[in-house]
Amino acid sequence: MKLVQTKDGKSYLLPFILVTSLFFLWGFAHSILDVLNKHFQDVLVISKAKSAMVQAVVYGGYFLMALPAGIFIRKYGYRMGVILGLLLYAAGAFLFIPGGRLMSFEFFLFSLFIIGCGLTCLETAANPYITVLGDPETGAGRLNFAQSFNGLGWILGPFVGGLVLFSGSDEGGNIAIPYLGIGCAVLLVALLFIRVRLPEIQEEEISGTTQAVKKGLWSHTHFAFGVLALFCYVAAQTGINSFFINYVTEASVEIDNQTAALLLSFGGMGLFMLGRLFSSALMTRVAAERLLLYYGVGALLSTAVVIVFSGWTGIGALFACYLFESIMFPTIFALAIRGLGQHTKRASSFLIMSIVGGAVAPVLMGVIGAEKMSLGFSVPLVCFAVVIGYSMYLRKH
Numbered sequence: 001m002k003l004v005q006t007k008d009g010k011s012y013l014l015p016f017i018l019v020t021s022l023f024f025l026w027g028f029a030h031s032i033l034d035v036l037n038k039h040f041q042d043v044l045v046i047s048k049a050k051s052a053m054v055q056a057v058v059y060g061g062y063f064l065m066a067l068p069a070g071i072f073i074r075k076y077g078y079r080m081g082v083i084l085g086l087l088l089y090a091a092g093a094f095l096f097i098p099g100g101r102l103m104s105f106e107f108f109l110f111s112l113f114i115i116g117c118g119l120t121c122l123e124t125a126a127n128p129y130i131t132v133l134g135d136p137e138t139g140a141g142r143l144n145f146a147q148s149f150n151g152l153g154w155i156l157g158p159f160v161g162g163l164v165l166f167s168g169s170d171e172g173g174n175i176a177i178p179y180l181g182i183g184c185a186v187l188l189v190a191l192l193f194i195r196v197r198l199p200e201i202q203e204e205e206i207s208g209t210t211q212a213v214k215k216g217l218w219s220h221t222h223f224a225f226g227v228l229a230l231f232c233y234v235a236a237q238t239g240i241n242s243f244f245i246n247y248v249t250e251a252s253v254e255i256d257n258q259t260a261a262l263l264l265s266f267g268g269m270g271l272f273m274l275g276r277l278f279s280s281a282l283m284t285r286v287a288a289e290r291l292l293l294y295y296g297v298g299a300l301l302s303t304a305v306v307i308v309f310s311g312w313t314g315i316g317a318l319f320a321c322y323l324f325e326s327i328m329f330p331t332i333f334a335l336a337i338r339g340l341g342q343h344t345k346r347a348s349s350f351l352i353m354s355i356v357g358g359a360v361a362p363v364l365m366g367v368i369g370a371e372k373m374s375l376g377f378s379v380p381l382v383c384f385a386v387v388i389g390y391s392m393y394l395r396k397h
Helices: 013-043 053-076 078-094 096-102 105-131 136-165 176-195 210-214 221-242 244-251 257-282 288-308 311-325 328-337 341-368 373-396
Strands: none
Touching: 013 053, 013 078, 013 105, 013 136, 013 176, 013 221, 013 244, 013 257, 053 078, 053 105, 053 221, 053 341, 078 096, 078 105, 078 176, 096 105, 096 176, 105 136, 105 328, 105 341, 136 176, 136 257, 136 328, 221 244, 221 311, 221 328, 221 341, 221 373, 244 257, 244 311, 244 373, 257 288, 257 311, 288 311, 288 328, 288 373, 311 373, 328 341, 328 373, 341 373
16 A cells, blocks of 8 residues: 555555544544534533533643643653543543533533543644655645544544434433443553554654754744644634534524434535545645645635525535535644654644634634524634635745
């Protein structure tokens, strides 16, 4: 498989498969939040802005944990970073068992914060590790392919969450059930990583140059701008996901919460996954910077339609957003760390820290869209404009 081969023919297929499995796990963890958001609004009778704290605490965990995770990974390696992340992820999931009895919003937020810290370790380790498992020139395509399995997790999260939590009863389903399953699955994967030895790759030998090593990290403009672009992209993605169910149920009286969750799962997230699969192949022919520009323009125009139009026209444009945003995270990440050499692990920490954008946008959208949800989508509109600016900068330089 050429995608995971270095220029001298060395293959990293097995570690690539193992690490790619992690992308599914954190995709599931993120996407079920979008169902939790609406579930808490209904069951705990809270506002849209307050329910957005579900995303805020998880992405806040990224901000607080990213640098400690990076320090841990630089000291102990990618494999130990993955194991730490999986154990924290499992601990947070199991806290939902007592949480289901207490039904305290604050306790749920604490549990989700622990999960967010675990996901931070996983992403800080897995994203840069995937980019160096082969030729650095194919790093963006390789990360997009691995992130396609993240898309599978994004599909199953709303599907499972919608079936369990929107069961038809006034109080909804048992919130502990999906998280009990998640916790057990994550523990099994952790045991697998404890037993399997992964190769520790020296980034300065693969993805860097002597000049890159001598320059300070923040003097690499493509990295600094990349941190801002990733902040804005995650803000847009998280905001759109958080209020998808609110938007479609307001746009059409025929759609209830459970139907909206299924539309999010197989419609929005299905297109998201297909976009990554198709685009990872397309990147063998089209430069990643150019493709990012095209998709950014498509996402911006689709979001504008979501704001201006209602009914199925707006819903259709919302689906299109998922297709166009599909490549943005892995592409921005891979392009931002390209050529950084020994700075790669540290750069990864800052890029993962920028995921805190996901804590900001849902709260803003909840406030702006309190009366009319479509108005809240002005936040991702601005974010996609920043992504377009980054892609134009990369093409110019």
